[in-house]
Amino acid sequence: MLEFKNVTKRYDGKTAVKNLNLNIKKGEFVCFIGPSGCGKTTTMKMVNRLIGISGGDILVEGKNIKEQDAVELRRSIGYVIQQIGLMPHMTIKENIVLVGTLLKWSKEKKDQRARELLKLVDLPEEYLNKYPHELSGGQQQRIGVLRALAANPPLILMDEPFGALDPITRDSLQDEFKKLQKELGKTIVFVTHDMDEALKLGDRIVIMKDGEVVQADTPDEILRNPANEFVEEFLGKDRLIQGRPDVTTVEQIMENKPITVPVGTTLRDAISIMRDKHVDSLLVVDSANVLKGFIDIESINLNHKKAKVVDEIMEEGIYTVSHHSLLRDTIHKILRRGAKYAPVVDDNQRLVGIVTRATLANLVYDTIWGDGTELEELTQAAE
Template sequence: MIEFEQVAKKYGKTAIAVQPCDLTIEDDQFICIIGTSGSGKTTLLRMINRMTEPSEGMIKINGQDAKNLNEDDLRRKIGYVIQNIGLFPHMTIRENIMIVPKLLKWSNDKQAGIAERLIQRVDLPLDFLERKPKNLSGGQQQRIGVIRALAADQDIILMDEPFGALDPITREALQEMIKGLQQEMKKTIVFVTHDMDEAIKLADKIIIMDHGEIVQYADVTTILEHPANDFVEELIGKRKRNSYYNIEMTVEALMVPQVEAISLSKSVTDAIRQMSDKKVDTLLVVDDQKCLKGFVDINFIERNISKLKPMTSIIEIMERDTASVNKKALVADVIEPLINHTFKYLPVVDDEEHLVGIVTRSSLVSLVQEQLK
């Protein structure tokens, strides 16, 4: 449990980053902190592990005053993930993952198998453990950053806009991953974001900040149905505007069932041939059961052409950070990411993760046209 008792952060006599606040974060909760730039959300987060010292008040970690704990010991007990990841480029992925257990001087027996178990939890192959960070994509590196924070089995994980610099498809996939890990491993996660949709998707409760003040702290339903003030109303306004569209329409009714996909067992030569024949630059990747596993695009192939062999397997070059949407999902929930972000479509899957179609921007254009009639 994390408890704030009249905690504040001031710089000088007049600059107040966080106004005095009382706050309790229960165990095993996913808490999102959201607010505009300069609202104090990162300062609030960093006071938990004393990377920023409070000017006033007391923060208790499991009943202990954090000021009475050794700073280094405290930080080793709390996982920390930031936007630029912070992997050490000269170390292998295995070495990066195991940094904190080594600092804690765990025995070799206690360390054995941790990296292998964690990397499999985030759907990356074991041979990645011996690679350097530069050989991984941004999304793959961010997955490593997340499991590095879990390697010492810390109960509390702090995350400061960890997915903010990633493309929308990768970001969606990592949101699903971190929420699943949090529920499975029963961790307390405090997650800073500037994206209300991200907060609503991930959080059990949301802390909303404005000019250093916590203006509302409540569960998602309460915030959506009873915003505390005009500032909160504006934050959730975009989501409410999506209700203009047919709230009963599912993605299945709008999706395109014809999908360009390629099997995991195929080679890079097969992928290039299929892209050329179908005049596309991206192929979704499926396994023998037609379950969605990732995607491969011509840009990656072109950038790495000197390292690839004709029979290089798709599984070695595909990007696994693939967002998807269930066919039963409501269209209103996919409008915002498709219209406002850079990707052109979202893969559609059924309950067993079988690829069944795609929903495209052009599909939404047709929908908007219908609404304007």
């Protein structure tokens, strides 16, 4: 879709972008990030030739941009900038279909397209006849995005489009835009200096420094394996720590051998197991290790006269988590439900482990005081 081949940009002797090679797939959301002066904006602006290339080639859908007329090229690529840049002397409608005007669309086509687009961002049709200054910043940038979509370009360049908005508006616009991008399958080149934004939006993040790509990877991969110290520093310690549980699955931190009893165990045996293992509840499994329910000391107390075996008094429909699920979601669910623990099951409902509040406490301890190695030692010790 978009290919950079040894792209270089020099400004009187200084190199702004050095030998950049990158291949962006159709429908991919790529965030360029780096400290100011790293060449991210330059790289983006070379794509629609707002900045000329000094060396190398850029191919958009296989066609070299140097061989196309710059003005025509820009009309075929969406462009959104931080300053929003709506034409203050044009109505919202005229602004949205600006590229249509440049491409000499008929009036009907422009009207129809403007209405269609406005629906995408849930703004009422009356807005078409308003002027930009009558809209809030967030609404203005929604229009800015629509304007880029007007001629239905497959590729959209965005230069810190949400940078000038307040955090709340920014957040909702990010969500809205990410959703829109997925629906419409657009390829996005997004320049930002906000790591949170890049992590949130990007399918891939390209970290640049001094005109060179330091690391280009998925957000998860970057958080898990920062290429070097610069990336680590750029991500910041907080994010690296936050990033870790973000990608940790339940499987990685669960205790592997929860204390179970098979169906048919007598209450007397159950109680002795509890006493031996110092626990107050037991998970009940069948012969295939499929989780059936759980019993705890209180229910045994209440029912020991009526019942003989665990099956009769165990509680069913117990809340479980899949071993694939992400830890952050699990923590959230456990805390919200006020559960003491959550059994971990595989795809066939077989019990594979357990996450208890103690496990979470260990994890929190780790996050604050050390790295993951202590956690493993602890879980091993616990076993």
